[in-house]
Amino acid sequence: MTRNKINLEIEIPTQTRYLGLIGNIGEQLAWDLTDYGGDRDALAYNLNLVLTEALTNVIKHAGCDNQALRVCISIEGNSLSIQVHDQGLGFDLEGVPCPDPEELCERGRGIFIIRHLMDSVDYRKTDKGNVLEMKKEL
Amino acid sequence: MNITLENKDGSTLLRFHEERLDAHNSKELKDYLLELMEKGSKKLILDLSEVRFVDSSGLGALLSGHKNAGLREGRFALVGVQPRVQSMFELTRLTRVFEIYPGVEDALAYVPGGTPHDSKQD
Numbered sequence: 001m002t003r004n005k006i007n008l009e010i011e012i013p014t015q016t017r018y019l020g021l022i023g024n025i026g027e028q029l030a031w032d033l034t035d036y037g038g039d040r041d042a043l044a045y046n047l048n049l050v051l052t053e054a055l056t057n058v059i060k061h062a063g064c065d066n067q068a069l070r071v072c073i074s075i076e077g078n079s080l081s082i083q084v085h086d087q088g089l090g091f092d093l094e095g096v097p098c099p100d101p102e103e104l105c106e107r108g109r110g111i112f113i114i115r116h117l118m119d120s121v122d123y124r125k126t127d128k129g130n131v132l133e134m135k136k137e138l
Numbered sequence: 139m140n141i142t143l144e145n146k147d148g149s150t151l152l153r154f155h156e157e158r159l160d161a162h163n164s165k166e167l168k169d170y171l172l173e174l175m176e177k178g179s180k181k182l183i184l185d186l187s188e189v190r191f192v193d194s195s196g197l198g199a200l201l202s203g204h205k206n207a208g209l210r211e212g213r214f215a216l217v218g219v220q221p222r223v224q225s226m227f228e229l230t231r232l233t234r235v236f237e238i239y240p241g242v243e244d245a246l247a248y249v250p251g252g253t254p255h256d257s258k259q260d
Binding site: 016017019020023041042045048049052053056059060099104105106107108109110112113116 | 157158160161162168191193194195197198199201202204205222225226229230235
């Protein structure tokens with residue numbers, strides 16, 4: 001079955017109050033993929049989760065206070081791509097350690113969760129700032 | 139943050155009336171739990187039955203409650219955990235860390251280190 005091409009682009013203020021809005025859009029997208037053969041309930045939760053974790057990391061660590069964030073979600077065929085663009089100083093994605101399950105640290109699980117749920121995660125400089133890009137084959 | 143509090147058989151029952159526990163409200167919950175413990179509440183039961191989404195920041199707030207209760211020789215139990223939230227605990231290997239019960243009565247019936255009330259024989 002041929003899946004429609006979907007491209008969403010949303011601009012939001014750098015505030016955690018918008019996490020729910022963007023997360024819910026991710027969930028709704030999953031529910032609209034009627035030809036997805038996997039567990040749609042799990043996909044909906046996971047899209048909500050990776051969007052929430054990605055935005056939270058950028059809001060807290062990229063140093064982009066008072067600047068808008070641009071979220072781009074693209075689905076083409078079986079390929080899902082999510083980009084979060086910021087205009088801050090950026091952060092070192094590779095420097096984020098994997099959490100030790102024996103250490104009950106209260107922070108540091110966001111990137112671990114994204115890495116676990118998506119096929120690839122990348123954070124790089126762009127002409128206008130930085131982009132956190134996550135990809136997954138559905 | 140919408141949370142209500144009641145005393146239940148010597149425990150403090152907190153009902154969290156939010157669909158999401160995420161980076162937006164997790165610090166408020168974390169601070170509230172700590173404040174309750176500092177004021178002397180030793181046995182806390184957090185009802186998450188209305189929560190359908192928890193992120194890593196939310197897990198951090200729950201971990202903070204767990205650790206602070208431990209430091210005070212108190213108790214921090216979770217009830218009403220929805221399946222997707224449970225899957226977050228599993229993904230982050232926190233299932234065995236938290237004291238989790240299906241419902242409030244189950245949490246009240248269990249005395250850590252003792253005998254569950256409901257298993258007593260008449």
